Amino acid sequence: MESNSFKIYSSIIDLPETWNTVAIGNAFLQTPYLKVLEDSAPTNMECFYIGIFEDTELIGVALAQYLDLNKLESFGERDKCVKKAIRNFVFKKFASHTLFLGNNMITGQNGYAFSKPINFKCISKLLIESSEAIIDYFKKKKITIHIVSFKDFYQECSVELKKYEFSNLYEFNVQPNMVFELQSNWKTNDDYVAAFSKKYRDQYKRAHKKCEDIEVRELGYDEILLHEERLYELYHYVAQNAPFNTFFLAKNHFSTFKKQLQEQLRLCGYFLQGKLVGFHTLLLNGDVLETYFLGYDNHIQKEKMLYLNMLYNMTKFGIENQFQKIIFGRTAIEIKSSIGAQPVMMSGFLYHTNKYINKYISRIFRNLEPELEWQQRHPFK
Missing domain, CATH: 3.40.630.30 (Gcn5-related N-acetyltransferase (GNAT))
Structure with a gap:
């Protein structure tokens, strides 16, 4: 663990030459797609690229996205109800600056990739430390990150992550993939x-x-x-x-x-x-x-x-x-x-940087997004 470190990049021009070699198994972490984000990301999004090193060798890559929800024209117009109005107010006031470790634009475990086996204790520590470094970056710009979310893990991964640095984070499941x-x-x-x-x-x-x-x-x-x-x-x-x-x-x-x-x-x-x-x-x-x-x-x-x-x-x-x-x-x-x-059920993890709000985050989250009721179809003979 002592030999592992990370470096955060804000432009793909600065990425290590071996980035795509490490990310070879996932197009959403390779530089052609990252270039798409850089050239045509949503106007309220800023991307960060995380290189993970073993000594001086790049062995892992990860993506982080900052979203400023104050710049959104709408949170979505489907639900015309009081709950929607309350939800929108809460997000504007207490969650408008959100940091995602992972890709908030797609579904699936596309947040990181490694070129060699690495244990979940190390992964959880590196992801937490990376998020803290980005929080500090915004703090210097007088921007307070409200919510930090680690997005989309398959169940076998979430179980392992909870044994380590993610143990105190709120785990949530929304609609399945x-x-x-x-x-x-x-x-x-x-x-x-x-x-x-x-x-x-x-x-x-x-x-x-x-x-x-x-x-x-x-x-x-x-x-x-x-x-x-x-x-x-x-x-x-x-x-x-x-x-x-x-x-x-x-x-x-x-x-x-x-x-x-x-x-x-x-x-x-x-x-x-x-x-x-x-x-x-x-x-x-x-x-x-x-x-x-x-x-x-x-x-x-x-x-x-x-x-x-x-x-x-x-x-x-x-x-x-x-x-x-x-x-x-x-x-x-x-x-x-x-x-x-x-x-396929997937988990995310999140916490609020305000300790008092974070204490009640599970209750707040459940009330803002009710559990979906649906009937699974079985179309084959």
């Missing part, structure tokens, strides 16, 4: 559809019939630039109507992403009579297919079952390109289970 483990015997989309029970095969046919007059095609960089304003409009509608937001993407995010990651990012547009009415994005992350942001015209979505067709199309891409699994993320978890995704 919906993960679709694709069957190795599915070689074509027809194999997938054949595995459905009659009820869900009928649902598949009905959804596809609704979308017969929708043209679906992948957009290259030039087309993304051409449709950038419309893409953002469609994305923003979905984001604005989510239950809760801590950021909104920059308007140039999708073109920047495509320029940096090229064929590793796939953006598919949905056109009705030549007009863009929806889109979805996919990131090719080794043998894992990661769903990214999407958007749609709500009137078309209802009429054409557009969102469900997007889920089917992303699954088709995963099967035909022989990915092992698809990460569908949180939100809309019941409909995602209807196409075959399974819930």
Whole structure:
């Protein structure tokens, strides 16, 4: 442990040459994606890149994100209720400056990577110390960090982290990550559809019939630039109507992403009579297919079952390109289970830097975000 240290960087230009070698197993920690964050991060976000060293050798990389919630236009407009108003007031007053160790823009354990085995005692200590160093950085700028959150750990990792430095932190579970483990015997989309029970095969046919007059095609960089304003409009509608937001993407995010990651990012547009009415994005992350942001015209979505067709199309891409699994993320978890995704519980940890507020953080957190009730679907024979 004595030989391990960390260094925090605020620009990818300064990262060690071996950064991508250490991060090779996760596209969300490699410099092309970090460059996307640097060039088109949400306006209320500042990113930090953490290098972890054994003596002088880089053996680990991590990502941290600071969010200023005072700069948000909205926390989300879906819930029209007193609880929403109370929640928004609390966040503005007591949680407007938030530090995430991990990536708050995506779902999954994408916060750190190591090139060699390292024990959880060391990991927990390094993550805590890194967060404290970033808190001190902001303190010198006269900014008080309110909440520190360590984001998205699979259960086996959270159990280990709680044995060490995370033992006094509040552990929380929100909506599960919906993960679709694709069957190795599915070689074509027809194999997938054949595995459905009659009820869900009928649902598949009905959804596809609704979308017969929708043209679906992948957009290259030039087309993304051409449709950038419309893409953002469609994305923003979905984001604005989510239950809760801590950021909104920059308007140039999708073109920047495509320029940096090229064929590793796939953006598919949905056109009705030549007009863009929806889109979805996919990131090719080794043998894992990661769903990214999407958007749609709500009137078309209802009429054409557009969102469900997007889920089917992303699954088709995963099967035909022989990915092992698809990460569908949180939100809309019941409909995602209807196409075959399974819930995977993930944990986060957080604390409030005000000791008095932190004493009641579990009660506050539970009251602000009620437990989700949903019915898991079982679509296969």
